[in-house]
Structures are given as C-alpha cells and as structure tokens.
Amino acid sequence: MRLRWQATFRRQRFLYRPPCHTSHTFCTSAALRLAATPPPSVNLENFPCDSIRNFSIIAHIDHGKSTLADRLLEMTGTIKMSSKGANKQVLDKLKVERDRGITVKAQTASMFYQQKERQYLLNLIDTPGHVDFSWEVSRSMAACQGALLLVDASQGVQAQSLSVFHTARERGLKIIPVLNKIDLPAAQPDRVKAQMHSIFGIDPSDVLHISAKTGEGISAVLRAIIERIPPPSGESTGKFKAFLFDSSYDRYRGVISLVSIQDGVLRKGERIASFHTRKKYEITELGIMHPEEVPTTQLLPGQVGYIACNMKQSSEAHIGDTLHRVGEMVEPMPGFQPAKAMVFAGIYPVDSNDFPKLEESIKRLTLTDRSVTVQRESSAALGQGCRLGFLGSLHMDVFRQRLEDEHDAKIVVTAPTVPYKVVYKDRTVIVSNPTDFPDIIDTSMHVREVQEPIVKASIIVPEEFLGEMMDLCFEHRAEDVDHRYLESSGETSSRALLTCTMPLNEIVMNFFDKLKSRSSGFASFDYEAAGYKRSNLVKMIFLLNNKPVDALALIVHQSAEQTIGKMWVKKLHKVIPRQLFEVPIQAAVGKRVIARETLSALRADVTAGLYGGHYERKMKHLENQKEAKRRMKRIGRVDLPQEAFFDILSSKHS
Numbered sequence: 043m044r045l046r047w048q049a050t051f052r053r054q055r056f057l058y059r060p061p062c063h064t065s066h067t068f069c070t071s072a073a074l075r076l077a078a079t080p081p082p083s084v085n086l087e088n089f090p091c092d093s094i095r096n097f098s099i100i101a102h103i104d105h106g107k108s109t110l111a112d113r114l115l116e117m118t119g120t121i122k123m124s125s126k127g128a129n130k131q132v133l134d135k136l137k138v139e140r141d142r143g144i145t146v147k148a149q150t151a152s153m154f155y156q157q158k159e160r161q162y163l164l165n166l167i168d169t170p171g172h173v174d175f176s177w178e179v180s181r182s183m184a185a186c187q188g189a190l191l192l193v194d195a196s197q198g199v200q201a202q203s204l205s206v207f208h209t210a211r212e213r214g215l216k217i218i219p220v221l222n223k224i225d226l227p228a229a230q231p232d233r234v235k236a237q238m239h240s241i242f243g244i245d246p247s248d249v250l251h252i253s254a255k256t257g258e259g260i261s262a263v264l265r266a267i268i269e270r271i272p273p274p275s276g277e278s279t280g281k282f283k284a285f286l287f288d289s290s291y292d293r294y295r296g297v298i299s300l301v302s303i304q305d306g307v308l309r310k311g312e313r314i315a316s317f318h319t320r321k322k323y324e325i326t327e328l329g330i331m332h333p334e335e336v337p338t339t340q341l342l343p344g345q346v347g348y349i350a351c352n353m354k355q356s357s358e359a360h361i362g363d364t365l366h367r368v369g370e371m372v373e374p375m376p377g378f379q380p381a382k383a384m385v386f387a388g389i390y391p392v393d394s395n396d397f398p399k400l401e402e403s404i405k406r407l408t409l410t411d412r413s414v415t416v417q418r419e420s421s422a423a424l425g426q427g428c429r430l431g432f433l434g435s436l437h438m439d440v441f442r443q444r445l446e447d448e449h450d451a452k453i454v455v456t457a458p459t460v461p462y463k464v465v466y467k468d469r470t471v472i473v474s475n476p477t478d479f480p481d482i483i484d485t486s487m488h489v490r491e492v493q494e495p496i497v498k499a500s501i502i503v504p505e506e507f508l509g510e511m512m513d514l515c516f517e518h519r520a521e522d523v524d525h526r527y528l529e530s531s532g533e534t535s536s537r538a539l540l541t542c543t544m545p546l547n548e549i550v551m552n553f554f555d556k557l558k559s560r561s562s563g564f565a566s567f568d569y570e571a572a573g574y575k576r577s578n579l580v581k582m583i584f585l586l587n588n589k590p591v592d593a594l595a596l597i598v599h600q601s602a603e604q605t606i607g608k609m610w611v612k613k614l615h616k617v618i619p620r621q622l623f624e625v626p627i628q629a630a631v632g633k634r635v636i637a638r639e640t641l642s643a644l645r646a647d648v649t650a651g652l653y654g655g656h657y658e659r660k661m662k663h664l665e666n667q668k669e670a671k672r673r674m675k676r677i678g679r680v681d682l683p684q685e686a687f688f689d690i691l692s693s694k695h696s
C-alpha cells in the first residue's frame with residue numbers, strides 16, 4: 043500500500059517544475075483532479091509531544107490500508123472530501139501498481155485533527171502489504187508508537203496479519219484492532235473477532251468496526267488513535283537527536299530524508315552530522331508531509347518530517363541512522379537491520395549496444411528503491427549486463443516492469459537465484475550467480491559443503507485444503523511441518539495454520555501461484571529468513587552443440603536434477619530454431635549428461651520455394667534473413683535468436 047495522494051502531490055510539483063529527475067509515467071489528469079486543502083500556516087510549536095500521535099496501518103495485503111488512509115486524510119481535511127469516492131487508490135499510481143494492485147513503498151503524511159477543543163498532529167506512516175516489502179513495514183514501525191491492525195471482516199486473519207502483528211508487538215507498539223469491510227455481505231464480524239481473540243489474545247470489545255469504503259466508523263478510529271496510542275516522548279531543551287527512517291532523491295535538492303525527532307529542536311541553517319558516516323551537513327529546507335512537502339521553520343520533539351541538507355548520494359542517508367548537531371555527542375538509536383537481497387538475477391539489454399542506457403536507467407530507478415543491489419556482470423551469451431539483488435521475486439518482477447514501463451527498456455532477465463554459501467577448506471564464499479558456483483564433484487576445488495538459505499513459512503488455509511497444502515510443501519522439500527487449528531471446534535469450516543521450514547530457492551519460482559491455485563485462492567502465505575542449512579546442490583549447465591550457454595546455468599537440488607534437466611532440454615528443443623546442421627541439446631551436471639534432445643538439420647536456401655523470375659521477392663527474403671541473422675546470438679556454431687532467449691528465460695520464471 044502507499045499513500046497515493048502523497049505521490050500525487052509530489053508529482054504535481056514535478057509537473058510544475060520541469061524538468062524533474064523523475065521519469066515515472068504519471069497519470070497527470072488524475073493528479074490534477076485531486077485537489078488538496080491549502081496548507082495551513084503551520085506553527086509546530088503548538089504541538090508539544092502530548093498533542094502528537096505517530097502511527098502506522100498494518101495488515102495483510104488488500105485488507106484496505108490505502109482506502110482507510112484515504113478516509114483519514116479526508117476526515118482530517120488533509121485532502122478534499124470527494125462526493126463520488128474519487129480519492130481512491132486507483133488515482134495516480136505507477137503503471138506497475140495499477141496493473142498489480144499492490145504498493146511498493148511506504149509513505150508518510152501529517153494530519154491535523156481537532157478533538158474536544160484541542161488540536162492534534164497525527165503522523166501516519168504508511169506501509170506496503172506484500173511479504174517482499176516487510177522490511178519497509180518494520181522500518182515504518184520504528185518511527186511509531188502505535189499501529190492500526192486492519193483485518194478484513196470477510197477474509198479473517200491471514201498469514202501477514204500474523205507477521206505484522208508480531209513485528210508490532212516486538213517493537214512495543216500499542217495495537218488498535220480494526221475490523222474493515224463490514225459493509226460486505228460476506229462479512230462475519232463476530233467470527234473474525236473470535237479469531238483475533240484466539241490468535242492474538244485481543245479483547246473483542248476493543249475491536250473497532252469500520253468500512254473504509256463507505257466511511258462508516260472512521261471517526262471512532264481517529265478517537266482511538268488519540269485516546270489509545272501513547273504520545274512520543276522527547277525534550278525540546280535536550281540535545282538534538284533524530285532518527286532517519288526513509289529517504290528519497292530529488293535531482294535539484296539531493297537526498298530528502300524523513301526523520302522522527304527524538305530530542306531537541308531542528309531549524310533551517312543548522313549544521314547536523316550523521317552518526318553512521320560522520321559526514322556533516324547544513325539544513326537547507328525542512329518541513330512536514332501534509333501530504334505534500336510543506337516547509338516549516340523548525341521541527342520539534344516527537345514530530346515527523348522531511349529534511350533537505352545537500353546530501354548528494356542516496357547511500358549517505360543510512361536508514362536507521364541517528365542525526366545530531368555538529369559538536370554535540372548523543373547516544374545513537376539502536377541500529378536497524380539493513381535490507382538484505384535474497385533473490386538475484388542478471389539483467390541484460392536485448393540489443394547489446396543499449397547497455398549504457400540500461401545501466402543509467404537502473405541507476406535512476408535504484409535512487410527511488412534503495413533495497414536493490416547492483417553489480418556489473420558479463421555473459422558470453424548475453425554480453426554486458428548487471429546482476430541485481432532483490433528482497434524477493436515479486437520485488438524483482440516489479441523492478442523489471444518499472445524498467446520496461448518507465449524507462450522503455452528492452453531486457454532479458456535470467457532465472458532468479460538465491461545467495462548460497464560455499465564453504466571451502468579455508469574460506470566461505472556467498473555465491474549468487476550460477477556461473478560462479480563450483481563443480482562440487484571436482485575434488486581439486488576443495489569444497490567442504492554448500493549451504494542454502496532456509497525460511498520459516500506460515501500458511502493459513504481452510505481445513506479442507508490442509509492436506510493439499512501439506513503435499514505442496516513436501517514437494518518443495520519442506521521439513522518440520524506442523525499445523526494447528528485457529529478456531530475452536532464446532533465451526534463449520536475451521537482454518538488451520540501450517541508452519542514448516544523450506545529452502546528459499548523452492549519458493550522464488552512459482553510456489554505462490556501453485557499455493558493459490560491448489561487452495562482455490564484461499565491460502566495466504568508468509569515467510570521469514572531462518573538462516574542457512576547444508577544441502578546437496580549442484581550446478582546444472584546446458585550445452586548447445588557441445589558448447590555451454592552460461593546465461594542458462596541453474597543451481598538445483600541433486601534429488602531434482604533428472605526432472606529439471608529433462609524438462610529444460612525439452613523446452614529448449616521447442617524454442618531453439620533448427621540450424622543447417624544437427625544440434626545436440628544437453629543438460630549436464632559436472633561431466634555427467636543428465637538429459638539430451640537432438641535438433642534435426644534444416645536446409646538453408648530461403649529462396650528455394652520461389653520459382654520463376656521473382657527477383658524482388660528473392661531479394662526481400664534474403665534481406666529478411668540478413669536482418670534475422672543480425673539479431674542472433676552465436677553460441678559456438680549455433681545461432682540463437684534473442685527471442686529464443688526471451689522464451690527460455692521467461693518460461694524459466696514460470
């Protein structure tokens with residue numbers, strides 16, 4: 043989820059102040075339709091800590107976080123109330139988000155709300171829903187004292203409701219349980235409240251009933267935020283200390299950081315230092331997100347806002363950093379786990395000449411998505427490219443789509459891999475590219491063992507699909523499989539929580555799709571990293587006419603090498619065009635050939651079918667053949683059209 047209206051305003055600014063750094067394809071008409079109430083003359087001195095509440099909305103994907111955020115903004119007058127529900131999350135989204143109905147980046151908004159003669163400053167720190175972006179969720183929570191736990195009244199508690207609840211509880215946040223979508227005919231508020239009681243120990247009388255769609259119950263949510271969430275603490279007379287929890291990049295102003303002020307007051311022109319990098323900066327602009335940037339003269343304790351300080355590189359804004367005034371030493375805030383890339387893939391331009399353009403596009407996109415890691419690599423088959431690390435496979439797919447949508451890039455993406463640990467006699471190396479994976483059987487390599495990343499998976503599913511889900515998990519090398527029922531017996535259809543450990547490699551390809559189709563869409567899934575485990579892994583290479591194609595290499599579990607080898611050789615046979623000679627297609631592990639197909643020879647004369655004096659037609663055919671040749675990648679003596687790579691690699695992802 044993201045606060046789409048905020049994005050709208052940022053983009054409006056971009057529209058009026060061209061040319062801007064962003065290259066997103068924005069929906070301008072939507073951006074202009076959504077009008078804000080004019081920014082108030084903000085005097086933040088009127089908001090001491092006890093008038094401030096910092097909170098986030100946490101929920102399983104699609105349980106209505108964005109919709110509730112829209113209503114809260116309307117109700118507090120931060121955006122204009124629309125008669126026909128025009129302030130919908132459909133507005134002004136990136137194409138990738140419109141296409142997929144998901145949110146990628148957490149956003150922040152400050153709202154002013156009057157209750158009983160008193161004005162409050164409510165800071166909403168929004169969170170995305172998908173498991174790949176859970177890093178953003180915990181990062182957002184670090185700046186809050188409370189969270190609205192939203193549960194869909196028709197779907198009930200789902201896998202990510204569990205994980206976000208536990209993260210919020212571990213961080214000591216006050217949790218306000220909210221039942222959303224009570225307008226739906228399928229809503230079962232009492233049943234879902236009973237689930238929340240048995241799973242989370244939540245008192246059913248504490249649960250608020252709302253419809254974020256119709257607006258029912260929203261004022262009770264605002265009341266609960268003020269009454270139940272504790273205010274932040276901080277001393278305006280203390281030494282200045284701020285927690286940096288997010289950043290974005292602006293071509294003109296450099297890095298814009300979002301901070302939560304812990305102690306002291308920050309004003310324009312003051313000099314601050316980063317605890318992490320020890321670099322010093324001067325504040326050139328500061329303010330609050332309302333929901334667009336509204337400059338203020340100062341930021342006080344407990345407040346959440348943005349700062350610009352001529353920070354040039356995104357990497358200087360270290361998430362979780364403590365900022366302090368130059369010359370004053372403060373105790374740093376407890377650090378923050380940096381995002382860890384778990385899925386890696388090579389990205390190559392379809393036309394090798396486009397590499398500089400592709401590299402520039404990747405660089406620009408990573409300015410808005412700090413969690414992506416980038417390294418140059420090259421492949422004999424695909425030429426120069428980049429190896430990118432992502433938080434998960436959805437994250438990878440979103441990035442790929444953004445490259446295509448926003449930067450018009452024509453790219454080939456190699457099969458995703460996870461980071462493996464290869465333990466040698468004298469050192470341990472992390473390998474995230476199959477090309478670098480050693481031949482285990484070759485004793486001269488001195489490989490002691492190979493370890494793969496493991497995750498702890500949770501699946502919530504109606505009990506009639508439990509057996510099917512267990513089978514699916516076992517097919518994907520699950521261990522420690524356990525389950526428990528989430529509702530007391532006597533329910534018509536109880537739901538079960540299935541937990542197990544699984545290799546991460548097993549879920550990056552198409553596990554999620556299988557889970558959805560084999561549970562008729564009812565299962566929800568979540569996972570967390572659970573370390574590394576020793577495993578029998580091997581590198582599988584594919585040979586065309588006895589020449590290895592590096593871009594197609596895979597790391598597979600030994601138990602599955604036969605099945606995978608045969609399957610891919612068959613697929614390659616289907617997509618590779620016939621050549622002038624017979625071409626063996628082989629899958630091999632070390633020197634062992636696992637599977638083989640043979641592509642029969644083709645005759646060359648493209649004009650053979652043309653009789654008589656059709657000179658021009660003959661020339662056209664020959665020209666076409668020449669053009670097609672230009673687009674070929676030559677593997678040994680085999681010409682492989684770029685489209686075949688597309689077919690092979692995209693089918694590898696499915």
Ligand SMILES: Nc1nc2c(ncn2[C@@H]2O[C@H](COP(=O)(O)OP(=O)(O)OP(=O)(O)O)[C@@H](O)[C@H]2O)c(=O)[nH]1
Nearest residue numbers: 043104105106107108109144145171223253254255
């Ligand atoms: N009937 C009904 N539909 C709702 C309600 N709240 C949200 N929805 C719908 O539920 C869908 C998901 O809502 P979002 O607000 O995008 O959910 P989200 O939690 O932000 O989703 P992510 O950003 O993907 O995590 C949308 O189609 C909303 O219109 C509600 O109270 N009643």
